[in-house]
Amino acid sequence: MRAANEPSPPSRRIIPTLGPIYEALSPVALPMIRLTAGLLLVPHGSQKLFGWFGGKGMEATAQFFASAGFEPGYFWALLVALTEFVGGLFLALGFLTRPAAAAIATFMAVAVTQIHWPNGFFWTDKGFEYPLMWGIVALAFVILGGGRYSIDALIGREF
Numbered sequence: 001m002r003a004a005n006e007p008s009p010p011s012r013r014i015i016p017t018l019g020p021i022y023e024a025l026s027p028v029a030l031p032m033i034r035l036t037a038g039l040l041l042v043p044h045g046s047q048k049l050f051g052w053f054g055g056k057g058m059e060a061t062a063q064f065f066a067s068a069g070f071e072p073g074y075f076w077a078l079l080v081a082l083t084e085f086v087g088g089l090f091l092a093l094g095f096l097t098r099p100a101a102a103a104i105a106t107f108m109a110v111a112v113t114q115i116h117w118p119n120g121f122f123w124t125d126k127g128f129e130y131p132l133m134w135g136i137v138a139l140a141f142v143i144l145g146g147g148r149y150s151i152d153a154l155i156g157r158e159f
Contacts, residue, residue: 031094031149037137038092041104045085048077068115083107091141094150098158101141108135 013019047055055061058077065080066073083103090100108131116128123130146152 027148030144030147033137034094034097034141034146034150035092037134037141038088038090038100041084041088041091041134045081045083045088048081049085080107091138094146094152097146097150097152098142101138104138105135105142108132108138111135 013022043053046052048061049058051057056064058074058081061077061081062073064073065076070076084107087100087104087107090096091104111131112128112135116126116131119126119128121127121129145158152158
């Protein structure tokens with residue numbers, strides 16, 4: 001164990017020649033995750049709101065929520081659809097990042113515990129792995145915020 005005032009040993013990368021690439025790209029790593037996570041949620045909201053991408057639209061989504069015990073079904077369907085669509089866009093852009101990510105994380109926590117948990121782990125069996133992963137990603141952005149490359153940073157506001 002080293003003493004508190006002792007300097008850290010130099011980093012020893014497995015492939016040292018890639019060090020400059022890692023250093024050059026590290027500032028964009030979290031924005032890439034934020035952008036990807038946000039944009040991957042948008043089509044799910046589009047399915048619910050507009051019936052795009054093979055979705056069933058608001059009526060069928062409202063019926064699903066009502067049958068799952070979320071009353072009134074239309075209110076919950078609209079809330080979830082907007083969370084995915086608008087929240088996903090906001091997360092991708094880094095605009096109101098923490099509130100958008102908090103809404104997404106909350107929605108995913110409910111999806112995991114109330115909808116997917118009884119189906120087991122694997123998403124291929126309608127299990128909870130996919131919403132759990134998105135919930136944890138969103139929670140990370142609740143903690144981190146939008147970062148340097150976000151609209152939040154551009155306008156000088158961090159929520």
